[in-house]
Amino acid sequence: MNEVIWHKKIDRDFWCEVKYLDNIIDILNTNLDEYSIIVTPISTKSLPETKYKKIVIVTGDEVGRLGLNPYVGENVKYVFRIYNRINRYDNDYIFPISCGYNCTMHSDRTKKMKKMYPGKPLSERKFDIFYSGQIIPPITGYHTSRSLMNESLFKLSKSFKIYNNNYIGFRTGIDIDEYYKTLGETKISLCPEGTSVDTFRYNESLGSGCVVITTKKDDLWYYKDSPAIFLDSWSQLNDDLISGILNNDIDDLYEKNLKHYNDVLSEQAQADYILKKINKIDDL
DSSP states (O other): OOEEEEOTTSOTTTOTTHHHHHHHHHHHHTTOOSEEEEEEETTOSSOOOOSSEEEEEEESOTTOOOOSSOSTTSOEEEEEESSOOGGGOOSSSEEEOOOOOOSOOSSSTTOOOOOOOOOSOGGGOSEEEEEEEEOOOOBTTBOOHHHHHHHHHHHTTTTSOEEEEEESSTTOSSOHHHHHHHHTTEEEEEEOOOSSSOOHHHHHHHHTTOEEEEEOOOSOGGGTTOOSEEESOGGGOSHHHHHHHHTSOHHHHHHHHHHHIIIIISHHHHHHHHHHHHHHHHTO
């Protein structure tokens, strides 16, 4: 029997990745025994007392405040963190896991994720390109990644069927179930980075079978062999790129996208990674 502790600072009714992490922990609980699994935000000063040696899952650290030697003297065996860059883990004590998908998204707490809708092959889907998200207006002399993406997307609007929903303010966009239904009607999903290079929409899009276009990521295990298209710059988002994708065998791409999600990004895949790391270290 394991002990599972969600830190009191995490509002389980509002925290984006609760459903994803809950499912991972359920799998861990069937494969581990006598661990205390703690889910905590970065703002935690100290960890609670536990029955067993601790596995810590750190969330909410998009800007990388957690150092490489946290929780000294806390009986912590392993730290698994979402939102990662190369300098945020060491593969001895701290390990990177994917951020998963968003199960709340909207400020209205009654609006919850029901499911993904990956059922349609790409060739039968309504929209060529989809983006729904917060756009930060460009400051004079400076453009955010999302603003640059939006400029390139606007140039494509005459050639392709595009769903582009921009809004100002966190969690002020479309209903979350409508968001997932629209992904299920999308061929190509644009996934710009936000506060972190890791984004929910990357997982959500691949899990919906969409072709993902995003920018280059660090050399993390859950990006390796990805079927996503990684751009150097959003200026590369142009007619030739989109036409090349749509004129390809996009239903074959659909199968590859779903396979990558299931094999690498899903809750089962993340739990398998965690178990592999724990068992490898415990066997030493």
